[in-house]
Amino acid sequence: MAHPEGYKYEDLEVGMAHETFHTITEADIEAFADVSGDRNPLHMDEEYAKTTMFGQRIAHGALTASYISGILGNNLPGPGAIFTGLSMRFKRPVFIGSDVTVRAEVTEKQDRGNRVTLKVTCTVDGKVAIGGEAQVVAPSRNADANGA
DSSP, rough: OOOOTOOOGOOOOOOHHHEEEEOHHHHHHHHHHHHHOOHHHHHHHHHHHHHHHHSOOBBBHHHHHHHHHHHHHTTTTTTTTTEEEEEEEEOOOBBTEEEEEEEEEEEEEETTTTTEEEEEEEETEEEEEEEEEEEEEOOSSSSSGGOO
């Protein structure tokens, strides 16, 4: 589902979903390390990573999880949404070169405050790498409704 302006609270329905697709690149790892300051050798040093349980470098978990924010802010609900909470579990590593499918699905709406709960997942090869739940405040057609 693509809706370039995003969705207002009144337009959201339980079951609505949006997916994006990303390939983790070396440039992504470098850029995320620069922005976050996380230069753990597990992400940055192939020789070190070979000595770990993964046998190779892995992407930062927070990098992969950040794609969830992209959906919430750009697509579902979209522009004007306020990200208020995220709980997630990291279930498996994501390697450089992995194709990641990121999905957010509306699971609950709470009229008071235009609050929306979404199930969020990041999958690689059909297996969940990150699973969890996000909470947002969705914009309303009636600007006064957000404080109701």
